[in-house]
Amino acid sequence: xxxxxxxxxxxxxxxxxxxxxxxxxxxxxxxxxxxxxxxxxxxxxxxxxxxxxxxxxxxxxxxxxxxxxxxxxxxxxxxxxxxxxxxxxxxxxxxxxxxxxxxxxxxxxxxxxxxxx
Amino acid sequence: xxxxxxxxxxxxxxxxxxxxxxxxxxxxxxxxxxxxxxxxxxxxxxxxxxxxxxxxxxxxxxxxxxxxxxxxxxxxxxxxxxxxxxxxxxxxxxxxxxxxxxxxxxxxxxx
Numbered sequence: 001x002x003x004x005x006x007x008x009x010x011x012x013x014x015x016x017x018x019x020x021x022x023x024x025x026x027x028x029x030x031x032x033x034x035x036x037x038x039x040x041x042x043x044x045x046x047x048x049x050x051x052x053x054x055x056x057x058x059x060x061x062x063x064x065x066x067x068x069x070x071x072x073x074x075x076x077x078x079x080x081x082x083x084x085x086x087x088x089x090x091x092x093x094x095x096x097x098x099x100x101x102x103x104x105x106x107x108x109x110x111x112x113x114x115x116x117x
Numbered sequence: 118x119x120x121x122x123x124x125x126x127x128x129x130x131x132x133x134x135x136x137x138x139x140x141x142x143x144x145x146x147x148x149x150x151x152x153x154x155x156x157x158x159x160x161x162x163x164x165x166x167x168x169x170x171x172x173x174x175x176x177x178x179x180x181x182x183x184x185x186x187x188x189x190x191x192x193x194x195x196x197x198x199x200x201x202x203x204x205x206x207x208x209x210x211x212x213x214x215x216x217x218x219x220x221x222x223x224x225x226x227x228x
Contacts, residue, residue: 006159034215043205044160044218093159097214104148104209106216108159 002028004096006109013084014117021079021112023094029074030096034106035067038091050077074099084116123206123219131227136193138222140206141186147209149182150216151191154203163191163204198228 003026013019023033031052036044048069049057056069066088068080077096081088091113095106123140130136142149148167152160166173166182166189173180179192193200203223207216 004159032214036218041223043220046215046217049215091157095160095216104150104165104214105162106160106214108152108161110159111157113157 002098002107004107004109006094006112008112010113012115015085016083019081019084019114021092023077023109025075025096028098031099032097033077034095035079036093086116089114089116123222125222127223129225130196132196132198134196136196136224138191138204140189140219142208149189150207152205152207196226198226201226
């Protein structure tokens with residue numbers, strides 16, 4: 001099966017610092033990746049759609065300058081939380097859509113728990 | 118924006134019993150998918166049902182879709198303690214392949 005690797009799995013940082021989260025598709029190419037945010041015991045909220053070689057498409061209410069997304073290759077997308085604050089603490093999950101197989105099904109990373117002190 | 122609502126929000130059953138979860142959505146869809154999430158982990162795809170399908174089976178899973186009512190149900194038969202997890206429905210509203218997730222059902226299967 002397709003594997004998506006997400007790192008780090010957990011990060012604790014001071015307020016004001018920036019944090020980068022990586023999402024890699026290990027055995028397939030992914031033209032499109034998605035970034036979600038999840039609060040405890042709640043659903044996943046789509047933040048943005050990341051397209052290889054082009055700008056990300058952000059959902060309404062998501063700050064582009066706060067959550068920088070880069071999809072520089074067909075196997076890697078990164079989410080950078082800039083100048084993180086305690087309210088940015090959350091569980092962030094990426095997913096990837098394979099370019100060359102059944103396209104509706106997504107494969108998810110294992111998530112990153114961000115805690116901003 | 119969140120597309121679907123699921124009920125119940127939480128479900129506790131005994132091992133061996135069946136578990137039924139329901140999902141409602143708001144707009145037209147191309148397909149509806151069910152995912153499972155163990156606590157603090159990523160999601161695992163369970164099953165996909167297309168808008169022109171009414172029922173689908175996969176092992177102990179049975180999914181139904183009623184597009185006239187904009188609803189779907191997931192049935193897990195002969196539940197096991199290992200089925201304990203959160204279950205989410207997700208809809209693909211258009212050709213962009215993005216998924217909008219429902220509110221989820223937390224299932225606890227007691228041994």
